[in-house]
Amino acid sequence: MKQYFIVYKPYLVLSQFTSELKKQTLADYFAVPKNVYPVGRLDEDSEGLLILTNDEQLNHRLLNPSFAHEREYFVQVDGAITQEAIQQLQQGVEINLSGKMYKTKKCKVELFKEAPTVPERNPPIRFRKEIPAPWIRMILTEGKNRQVRKMTAKVGFPTLRLIRYRIEEIELGNLQPGKMIELQQKTIYKKLFHE
Known part of the structure; x- marks a missing residue:
């Protein structure tokens, strides 16, 4: 069964x-x-x-x-992510996959106006008062090894917390x-x- x-x-x-x-x-x-x-x-x-x-x-x-199918992630990043960085992510960036450079496919990325309601994490992320940690939504149609983390790091805003929220519907x-x-x-x- x-x-x-x-x-x-x-x-x-x-x-x-x-x-x-x-x-x-x-x-x-x-x-x-x-x-x-x-x-x-x-x-x-x-x-x-x-x-x-x-x-x-x-x-x-x-x-x-x-x-190909959609995967939606809620991603908390280190620092006030810029519109330019969001556009770079949307267009695809070069990341290292097992020693070879790979350009990610175009994807949907947007900044959450307010932080999404998510469960507390244990242990919580490291909080630094002077550095913002905003959330972005990323919708990808591919799933390479550590792809989201590599993508946000590439544009200068490392991932602090990553939650896969959705696969298709x-x-x-x-x-x-x-x-x-x-x-x-x-x-x-x-x-x-x-x-």
């Missing part, structure tokens, strides 16, 4: 169920059948939406680059870190692939 879960992966948790490194994993938070795994991953220092499933077709369609909504909900197959296919 195919099963589908969406979870809010907490900060400093690996996107896997086992670890030899004594680090926290998904198994510390989510009890799912043995054959259910995350589709894709979020870095240990990133948080937010992960899909867990045993549906190999879904896995293929979400991870194969030929099926599946959103975190009010889901809190370490929480999970199960979805029906027809719901997940409709929200992801508009079927």
Whole structure:
């Protein structure tokens, strides 16, 4: 039987169920059948939406680059990000991927007028009174290794906190870190692939 879960992966948790490194994993938070795994991953220092499933077709369609799909991130950056930096991000920037330079695809980037409502992070980001830490929304159609962090660093505003909020029409909504909900197959296919 195919099963589908969406979870809010907490900060400093690996996107896997086992670890030899004594680090926290998904198994510390989510009890799912043995054959259910995350589709894709979020870095240990990133948080937010992960899909867990045993549906190999879904896995293929979400991870194969030929099926581009939107991923929306809430990104808190170090410093008062400029309009020029936002435009650079939108046009694509060169980042280093395993020693090779790669130009990111065009994407949507905007500054939040007010900080989004997000759960507290434990531990919180380092707060410095004299340096602003605004939030931007980034909507990408690709997912290279540490792409968002490399992109914001490239334009001079390193990422302090990174939350994946949405994949296509599946959103975190009010889901809190370490929480999970199960979805029906027809719901997940409709929200992801508009079927």
